[in-house]
Amino acid sequence: MARRKKIKNDMESGVATEEVSMVAEITPELEQLSADEIKGEIPVMTLRNMIMFTGIVMPVTVGRQATLKLVHSASKNKQHIIIATQRSSEIEDPALKDLYPVAVVGRVLRIxxxxxxxxxxxxxxxxxxxxxxxxxxxxxFLKGKVSVLPEFMEMENNDEFNALMDTCLDLANQYVDASDRLSPDVTFALKNLPREHVLVNYICTNFPFSLDEKYELICKPTLKDRLYALIQVLNRETKLAELKHDIQMRTREDLDRQQREYFLQQQIKNIQDELGNSQEDEIDGLRTKGKTKKWSKEIAAAFEREVQKLERINPQSPDYNVQLSYLQTLLSLPWNLFTTDNLSILNAEKVLNKDHYGLEKVKERILEHLAVLQLKGDMKSPILCLYGPPGVGKTSLGRSIASALKRKYVRMSLGGVHDEAEIRGHRRTYIGAMPGRIIKSLIKAESSNPVIILDEIDKMGNDRQGDPASAMLEVLDPEQNNAFHDNYVDLDYDLSKVMFIATANNLDMIPTPLLDRMELIEVSGYITEEKIEIARRHLIPKEMLENGLTKTHVKFTKLAIEYIIENYTRESGVRELEKKIGKVMRRIALEIASNKFAGLHELKPDDIKQYLGVPEYSRDKYQGNEYAGVVTGLAWTAAGGEILFVETSLSKGKGGRLTLTGNLGDVMKESAMLALEYLKAHSSLLDLPDGIFDNWNIHIHVPEGAIPKDGPSAGITMVTSLASALTQRKVKANLAMTGEITLRGKVLPVGGIREKILAAKRAGITNLILCEENRKNIEEIQPLYLKGLTFHYVRDIKEVLQLALTDEKVADAIDFEAIMKKDKEAEAAEKK
Incomplete structure (x- = not known):
């Protein structure tokens, strides 16, 4: 039907093919007619899909019987005919309204x-x-009557007209070159036709413009107007033809490249088939590995579904590698694969004591876990959080725990992680998707019950990509992590047998819901005695090995190690101590390499100065009790315990102004105001003269003003300092104290007791005043560290003042009563 319709539409249509040359041969001179010759009734021949212009010879295929009769009659009788055009090619018997009004008069040359x-x-x-x-x-056949229309086709001999003809001819040739709708023979015709109205009308008739555009062209009364309109049409059609040609060329190039790639891929496939690496072998290998996995029926069924999906994907498709990577991840996971725990309590205790000195609470918790495992045989692993200052061995403790349990060890650093996908993984729909760090750690460990260290869990961040701390809730919840869901794996995985050990420096940075899921164990700073043992057992042998030395080269005495700790480090952990020991080792290695080594170095404190230079830090020492208002307090810092001095001085002045200096925080300032208010309210307790608070300004100072100080621990120290200054009584020798106060005079407990009392001992203090509730903290400390110290436990400030103040006045004590009496006499005399 389509072919029949095409033949029908071609009937009575113009043919611009190789017949052009034939037409050129039989073309006679242009027939000149007058209006009188075309009067009356004239045969009308209707054309489809073309408009014929004046002066043009054109071959036309005739199909309709009426038209055949017309052309034979006109040829036989040598009769003129009207050559008109139908508006629509579908109409079989056109009426006047179905024809374009403008037509040309012509005749039949040949049939x-x-x-x-x-x-x-x-x-x-x-x-x-x-x-x-x-x-x-x-x-x-059709006949009709017509009226003649003006047609001025004369050439104008001027530059504008010549330029128009040149432009028209150039555009016509460009269009023939760019378009595939015209025969190349048209170029020959354009060269041989005369440069006048015949050439213009030939282009208008034969070029494949739309009928409406051709009709507009034939309606132009002059050759110049027709030329301008024709140039516009040719210009547009040429650009469209060139654009189509470019698109076809690019499409052909893309097809050629795709065909080339296809053939290359087929060759690769054939080579792989010869080598035995075909898709079938790959899929068979996946299924074989899957049969060795100890996964549940649900996981096995899901794996088989994904393998079947892989079979349906073309190996050349990008989705093939995505699916293959996913299946390989599933096979890499240690489904229900566990290492055997070493549940020997003695072995675990031996390993922990060997690797770490001190840390008794942590070791005790691990041994408890092992004991329950030994009795019960199975239990959910605990979620431990070791928190404390840097350098105290939190991370290395996790490695020791894994070694004691004979489990695989994996460390996950969470510092700076701010993307939730780092924990849960990406969905497979994303480009470059991969599993989260938890799944990666299990693949690395090759077991489902490793020890995973979540290092620096307090330093996770969050941004627009999500909150990784919230994603950790499922990981660290023993009630949820038996079905942990990774977005990439998209299958539940049991994490309940994994022992997670988190480390943190600051608990305030961890969200409360996450903190609630962990068992908190404080790893406090080491005291000097512990640091000495750590250096002797671990740090010195390690640095010897790293610097190529042996015991025949160097030996550290206990006093030398203590000297380094006290004068060259200020830390809770032992990182700086390790660096200083390493520096000493390097200096000795330099002596050996320079042939200046004189034999075994048994290092003493004086030798340390030679290697490390001038001491960088100095510890405060007890300064005696010769001054009123100077009391020794105790402070906790991240580098350990310190002693501090609270100094109070009085100066004459009306109003009793209180001045505080020493870079004190808000809490410490409040303690000073509490102390002063308490003494004002209980002045009778110390027999203070009337009016002393109105006539004397008070200045409280804590030395080392460049160091910020805060906390309530200096409360009772400030009360004692004020009381000593106001009574001019001496403070008991070799005494230090720590405790918080209330406005009612109660003494409250404070923290950091172990570090504080050891700082007091190093400073030469022998007597300590503490809150009664801090007695339990003293009982936890080894008796060895308490030797030579006497503790006084109090509940009220009155007890503190009774213990701290002696009845002896300081030298050059101020007689407040005499001075105030003299001032009153002077005021009275002045009034008189």
Missing amino acids: FELPGGTTTVILQASNVKVKLEELTSVEP
Whole structure:
């Protein structure tokens, strides 16, 4: 049907093919007609899909019987005909409204009967353009009456007209080159036709413009107007033809490249088939590995579904590698694969004591866990959180725990992690998707019950990509992590057998819901005695090995190690101590390499100065009790315990102003005001003269003002300092104290007791005043560290003052009563 319709539409249509040369040969001179010659009823030949212009010879294929009768009659009688055009090619018997009004007068030059029953007619248009007025007859063919329209086709001999003709011819040639709708023979015709109205009308007739555009062109009355309009149409059509040509060329190049890649891929596939690495072998290998896995029926079924999905994907598709990577991840996971725990309590205790000195609470918790495992046989692993200052061995403790349990060890650093996908993984729909760190750690450990260290859990961040701390809730909840869901794996995985050990420096930075899921164990700073043992057992042998020394080269005495700790480090842990020991080792290695080594170095404190230079830090020492208002307090810092001095001085002045200096925080300032208010309210307790608070300004100072100080621990120290200054009584020798106060005079407990009392011992203090509730903290400390110290436990400030103040006045004590009496006498005399 489509072919029949095409043949039908071609009937009575213009043919711009190789017949052009034939037409050129039979073309006679242009017939000149007058208006009188075309009066009356004239046969009307209707064309489809083309408009014929004046002066043009054109072959036309004829199919309709009425038209065949018309052309034979016109040829036989040498009769002129009207050559008109239908608006629509579908109409079989057109009426006047179905025809374009403007037509040309022509005649039939020749009729060719072609094989197959088709007839081609050579038509020649005259110089007359007419308008169809009416159709007068239908049988045996169309006839009608017309009126002549003006047609001025004379050439103008000027530069503008010549330029228009040149432009028109150039654009016509460009269009023939760019378009595939015209035969190359058209170029030959353009070269041989005369440069006048015949050339213009030939282009208008034969080029494949739309009928409406051709009709607009034939309606132009002058050759110049037709040229301008034709150039516009040619310009547009040429650009469109060139654009189509470029698109076709690019498309052809893409197809050629795709075909080339396809053939190369086929060759690769054939080579792989020869080598035995085909897709089938790969999928068979996946299934074989899957059969060795100890996974549940649900996981096995999910794995088989994913393998079947892989089979349906073309190996050349990008999705193939994505699916293959996913299946390989599933096979890499240690499903229900566990290492055997070493549940020997003695072995675990031996390993922990060997690797770490001190840390009794942590070791005790691990041994408890092992004991329950030994009795019960199975239990959920604890979620421990070791918190404390840097350098105290929190991370290395996790490695020791894994070694004691004979489990695999994996460390996950969470510092700076701010993307939730780092924990839960990415969905497979994303480009470059991968599992989260938890799943990666299990793949690395190759077991489902490793020890995973979550290092620096307090330093996780959050941003627009999510909150990783919230994602950790499922990981660290013993009630949820038996079905942990990673977005990439998209299957539940049991984490309940994994022992998670988190480390943190600051608990305030960890969200409360996450903190609630962990068992907190404080790893406090080491005291000097512990640091000495750590250095002797671990740090010195390690640095010897790293610097190529042996015991025949160097030996540290206990006093030398203590000297380094006290004078060259200020820390809770032992990182700085390790660096200083390493520096000493390097200096000795330099001596050996320079042939200056004189034998075994048994290092003493004086030798340390030679290697490390001038001491960087100095510890405060007890300064005696010769001054009123100077009391020794105790403070906790991140580097351990320290002693501090609270100094109070009085100066004459009305109003009793209180001045605080020493870079004190808000809490410490409040303690000073509490102390002063308490003494004002209980002045009778110390027999203070009346008016002393109104006539004397008070200045409280804590030395080392460049160091910020805060906390309530100096409360009772400030009360004692004020009381000593106001009474001018001496403070008991070799005494230090710590405790918080209330406005009612109660003494409250404080923290950091172990570090504080050891700082007091190093400073030469022998007596300590503490809150009664801090007695339990003293009982936890080894008796060895308490030797030589006497503790006084109090509940009220009155007890503190009774213990701390002696009845002896300081030298050059101020006689407040005498001074105030003298001032009153002077005021009275002045008034008189």
